[in-house]
Amino acid sequence: MPQLHLTQDDAADALLSRDPFALLVGMLLDQQIRMETAFAGPERIRSRLPGAPDRLDPAVLAALPEADLAALMAGPPAVHRYHGSMGRRLQDLARAVVDDHGGDAARIWVDAADGPDLLRRVRALPGFGEQKARIFVALLGKQLGVRPDGWREAAGEYGEDGVHRSVADVVDEASTARVREFKQQRKAAARG
Known part of the structure; x- marks a missing residue:
């Protein structure tokens, strides 16, 4: 099983590496906060669940009272940062995984x-727009070896x-710093 190093925190990265739903949740949270914080979020959530299970169960999160x-x-x-709205998105994502994929995020x-x-399957998930879906397809292909025909093209510039x-x-x-630098340059160019 490939070992991800997205947060530089051993426990958070281990959860992302072994739990497909946790990886989806990290991607969902990767919005308006540092990416390391976003991808550490699933471990934070897991550790706060009753009994601190070894993974995030979408059925448990889908059924959790608001x-x-x-x-x-x-x-x-x-x-x-926006824990209220992201909590609702998390629950919507959990319900979609349960209802549409039998509770198994990897089936996506x-x-x-x-x-x-x-x-198309990733973009159909709650909270996943075009760019986020392309980035997730690239993440699957580049780091987890999920490479169906045409995955690079589907990922667009993120698949290069x-x-x-x-x-x-x-x-x-080092690669985290380079990605952060790229994002800052892109934001500066957009402000123009």
Whole structure:
């Protein structure tokens, strides 16, 4: 099993590496906060669940009362800057995985016919727009070996080799810094 190094925190990275739903949750949370914080979020959530299970069960999160989920997301420390709205998105994602994929997040990519189908399946998830879906397809291909025909094309610019554009390219602290630098340059160019 490939070992991810997205957070530079051993426990958080181990959970992301062994639990497909945790990886999806990290990607969901990767919005308006540092990517390391976002991808450490699943471990924070897991550790706060009753009994601290060894993985995130989408059925458990889907069934959690809204007040309990809100408290879990709020911390302290908070899982996300916008813990209320992200908690609702997390629950929507958990319900989609349960309802549409039998509770097995890996089926999203294992059952994909090809790259375009994989992108369509990821984009259909609550909280996953076009860019986030492309980045996730790139992450699956580059780091987990999920490479159905056409995956690079489906990932767009994020699927290219030798770039540091997103979490798909993070393998250590140096690559994290290069991705952060790329994002800052892109934001500066957009402000123009």
